[in-house]
Amino acid sequence: MSSGFTIAPGATIILLEYNSTPGNTPGNNLNNFFSAVQTARSLPGVSVVSMSLGLFKDDNKFNTYKTSTGKKPTNTSRRTWIHCSPHRPGTP
């Protein structure tokens, strides 16, 4: 199953594509990824953010992103973050 299997056909979907160039250093790709995370956390009205990748064990940097823009959470600013193993082509 892909990373975000729990959503719905009536929902608006925003696909944020970060630059993940093959041959680029993993560190650069990581920074690009965090740019997308930063955008996801600041977009209004978002319920769920889904990412197809594993994360750092010491993910303090990532955890700082996993809230809305530093304000006290409200019903409209809380969002669920999903990250898990990806589905790969050719597998169920």
Next chain:
Amino acid sequence: MPSGTENVSYSSGAIIASVVAGQSSTSDQTLTWATTGNVPPGLKLKIIKGTPELTGKPTAWGTYSFSVSVTDVKNYEGTQPFQVTISPAVTFTPLPATASLTLRGGSSSQADTVLPNGVAGTPYSPQTISVTSNSGISLSVTSNSGISLRKPGTKSWNGLSVTLTASNTVIIKGTPKTFTNPTLHKKGSSGDPLELTVTAFTDDNKFSDATTYLINVEPASSSSPVAIQVDYDQTTYNDFPTAATAGQPYSATFVTPTGTGFQFSLMNSSAVTSLGMTFDAALATLSGTPSKPGLYNLVVQAKNVTSGVVESCVFHLTVNPSSPSSDPGITPTPSSGFTPQQIRQAYGLDQITLSGGIIGDGTGQTVVIIDGGDAPNLVSSNDPNYDNSDLHQFNQQFGLPDSPFFKEDAFGGTNIPTSVGDVGETTQDVEWVHDCPRRHHHPAGV
């Protein structure tokens, strides 16, 4: 008030009570004196021949502000503020950040004096701490890491040498190994900065003064934080391992940004040995034939052999069944994979009862999906080519509505990456997020 010197007898001279005398109507001129505020440690107010003076031997240098008050028998009171500066008897270079730390004869606190930061793996600019005094002194050096030098000699910490010389200097040099941010270190290693306390004792051993110096070590610039990724084919890297299939040989190699100079470890090797797989530390490769399907967490650690920087990442390895599920309730399509209806049935999503007016189709909700690289077969729903896109075709095939869909760059703009990502995965992420449980979704505010 005249200045004084640490560890040298001091007298302020007479303090005159100019306020009190004219206020009292009694002939009883008995006065009560008191001090408030920050009086130099070691000094006290004494009445000498009916006149108050601040006397004693100050034990800590610094500038002190305090007040002297006097009260007569009818409680008439006068107060006068004073300030006095006490010079150090022992001079530390670099100068202490704040007032002295006096080990004997008084109590005062001192903030650490910060020396230049080091960088893991980079030679540290040598630092010299010198201590002088107008009387004979000797030094000792101690630290939070266990350094203890009572006479000239050398101790080491984290690649740095700390040398106490016979001429009352302390020299710090070398190449620090590991950065000192405790929050980024693996559990169990402190990562604390060096706190080096230099103490000067007078030769009569009746007075001592100390200063604590602090050295932080920053991570090497190329490894902060260390990113560990999976090497597919020495040209393509990703943040996750490919899925394995039970009963089929599998291999995944881990890499870091600099490519070489790292020692890899699988911290929870038991997670894979039970599957019949092994981790080759020299090759940083997980290999073998997994025996059973499931989701397994791999805690991979990379240590920079030069700087000592250590970082860990968790990878989620999916081991798929060797054949599609034999669940009698699911009939695989002749082509491949499952239909949306079958997936909903497989996960029991079609059995969920909603209440409170929740329709469960996601209407009014916004979902953000983050993927690397572009999937050119996907375009925004307001794009003229949307009808030819995979998402629209998918919706047509399975009778799903075309809900709003926007493809943007990492910053929410239109500069879509020029490199193509994992198209299959991205497409599937979008389509299955869009499709899956038609009668179930996160209610508003979740």
